[in-house]
Amino acid sequence: DAGVTQSPTHLIKTRGQQVTLRCSPISGHKSVSWYQQVLGQGPQFIFQYYEKEERGRGNFPDRFSARQFPNYSSELNVNALLLGDSALYLCASRSHGAELFFGSGTQLSVL
């Protein structure tokens, strides 16, 4: 079975632009979470979606938004990019157990 897949793997944007990151969970997983990992730090929770509904939101500005589609895939959107948004963006999915399965991430660089 395929794991959590994310696209693109790398992205370069300039300040003020908008970006959309995509995630497909493991087949059968209905819950998707997004995390931001700045270099040298641990991942920080951004959003959780379950059955297309937002179930949790971390301490991120409204420039960050997300949605989940009927097939349980998800998109993370970031508007008005800042230099500080440069990070590895991780998507994770979970079934009924405790384990979060992470995708390989999207490395976003904002210049």
Next chain:
Amino acid sequence: QKEVEQNSGPLSVPEGAIASLNCTYSDRGSQSFFWYRQYSGKSPELIMFIYSNGDKEDGRFTAQLNKASQYVSLLIRDSQPSDSATYLCAVTDYFGNEKLTFGTGTRLTIIP
């Protein structure tokens, strides 16, 4: 604000020795505790989770939890060069909650 603290390292351990990684957390309501391993440039992968006081063993790995002291540790026995990675401690306030609070990670280097 919930905090998870780890020594950032680097922690250097000879091959074959025991590596000991420590983590403290601030929220007494935390119920589930996770150890993730992250190789450079890769995504985190779960090693173990624990939610009861005491020890939990899985192969060469042992997680230890002391809720009274708000302390979690990970022991790696017979350390191998392939164990060289950053180890992330994460906590959450109930089993199945996907909002994990991570520490900054401890970089472990196993010296051949």
